[in-house]
Amino acid sequence: MKKAITVLFAAVWFLSAFAQSGPQLYNLNLDSWHKEKKTWCPCGAGKTDPGRTWDTANSALSLLGINAVTPEEEHVAVKGEGKKAARIESRNCLWAFVSGALYTGNFRKIVRFAGAEMDWGVPFEGRPKSFSGYYHYIPAIINYAKKPYTYLKGKSDIGHITVTLTDWPERYLIDSTKGNWVDLENDPHVIAHGEIYIRHATSDYVRFRVPLEYRSDRTPKWVIIVCTPSAYGDYFTGADGSVLYVDEMRFNY
Numbered sequence: 001m002k003k004a005i006t007v008l009f010a011a012v013w014f015l016s017a018f019a020q021s022g023p024q025l026y027n028l029n030l031d032s033w034h035k036e037k038k039t040w041c042p043c044g045a046g047k048t049d050p051g052r053t054w055d056t057a058n059s060a061l062s063l064l065g066i067n068a069v070t071p072e073e074e075h076v077a078v079k080g081e082g083k084k085a086a087r088i089e090s091r092n093c094l095w096a097f098v099s100g101a102l103y104t105g106n107f108r109k110i111v112r113f114a115g116a117e118m119d120w121g122v123p124f125e126g127r128p129k130s131f132s133g134y135y136h137y138i139p140a141i142i143n144y145a146k147k148p149y150t151y152l153k154g155k156s157d158i159g160h161i162t163v164t165l166t167d168w169p170e171r172y173l174i175d176s177t178k179g180n181w182v183d184l185e186n187d188p189h190v191i192a193h194g195e196i197y198i199r200h201a202t203s204d205y206v207r208f209r210v211p212l213e214y215r216s217d218r219t220p221k222w223v224i225i226v227c228t229p230s231a232y233g234d235y236f237t238g239a240d241g242s243v244l245y246v247d248e249m250r251f252n253y
Contacts, residue, residue, distance in 0.1 A: 022253035023126040025053045025104070025223070028133075029248050030086045033071040038062040040070050042086060042102065053122055054086075054102055060110045061098065066091055068100035077134035077205040077247035085247035090140075090157070090230040092240040097144035099233020102246065103226040105171060115176035121166065121222030126251060130194070130212055131163045131225070133249030134205040137198045139229065140239035149237040157239040159198030160231035161246070163210050165191045165220035172224075176234060182224070191216045197231055198244070205247065225249075 026032075027043060034045035039062040042054040056069040072085040088100040108117035139157035164182065166172070166189045172182060184193055194210040227246045230238025 022128055022251060023124065024251055025122065025124065027053050028250055029083075030054075030071075030246065031082055031084050033084060038065070038067075040067045042069065042071075052106075053104055055105055055107045055118075056100075056102055057098065057107055057110075057116055059107060060116070061091075061093060064093060066093060068098060069102050072245060075136070075245060077136075085245050086227070088227060088229055088244045088246065090228075090233060090238045090240060090242045092144065097233070097236050097238060097240065099228050099230040099238050100242075100244070101226060101228040101233065104224055111175060111177045116174075118174045118176075119171040120174055120182070120224045121168065121171045123221065124165070124223035125219055125221065126223075126253070127165075127192070127214070127220065128212060128251035128253050130252045131161075131210040131249065132252055133208060134247045135159070135161070135198065135202070135208055135227075136205045136245040137200070137202050137229065138243040139198075139201055140241040142237065142239045144240065145237045146235055149232050149235055152232065152237055156199075156201075157229060157242040158231040159229050159242070159244045160195065160226070161198070161208065161210060161228075162193075162195035162224075162226050163212060164193045164224045165212070165222070166224070167191060167218055167221045171222060181234060191218055191220050205245065209252075 032044040043052045058067045072087040076085045090100045104122045106119040137159045145153040168189045192212045192214045194212040229242035229244035
């Protein structure tokens with residue numbers, strides 16, 4: 001009898017622990033990186049890579065000798081052997097202002113030297129309560145601005161971390177030249193969303209938490225996470241030289 005009770009408690013503990021932990025994504029701690037020629041990639045190389053989570057515009061920008069998102073080995077939130085973070089920087093790239101961004105999905109190509117095509121989202125079926133991690137934000141003064149955000153020129157840049165759960169039939173194709181960004185308010189496939197705006201510089205890493213607000217009890221198919229030092233970079237507004245470090249992220253259940 002005593003043995004049966006012990007087994008029962010062990011089973012309950014296991015199921016409870018699993019329910020609390022829930023699914024995560026590969027490389028949320030941002031420790032895995034490799035370089036393909038001149039391009040830094042936020043994932044492992046070759047057969048050691050179980051599946052790419054993150055992508056960036058580095059594959060296009062590196063043709064100009066620029067990597068907007070790079071691994072950081074010295075300045076990390078949690079120190080230890082093999083620990084890394086992501087350093088994300090907004091830059092002026094000859095023809096346009098480019099907001100540095102680390103996101104879940106796939107970068108396709110530069111479009112007419114004025115924007116980019118990206119597939120947003122990676123497979124994910126969890127229903128977490130929040131998303132957390134660490135950031136260190138070093139904003140510069142906004143020196144590029146287009147309508148309707150010209151009033152921001154001369155002010156400090158604003159960082160942004162956003163998380164969206166959806167059940168689209170497939171990943172969402174963004175063409176920034178067409179402005180077909182996700183309609184977070186009205187898209188019926190959006191199951192949950194959360195975001196934080198980072199309005200002040202920090203002297204070091206600080207912990208962040210993004211609560212997720214659910215609109216449906218449906219099971220997600222995709223998750224979109226975007227981290228950028230320039231919140232209005234999609235509209236070619238931001239500061240050349242704004243930097244956002246992010247590290248040790250996870251979903252909380």
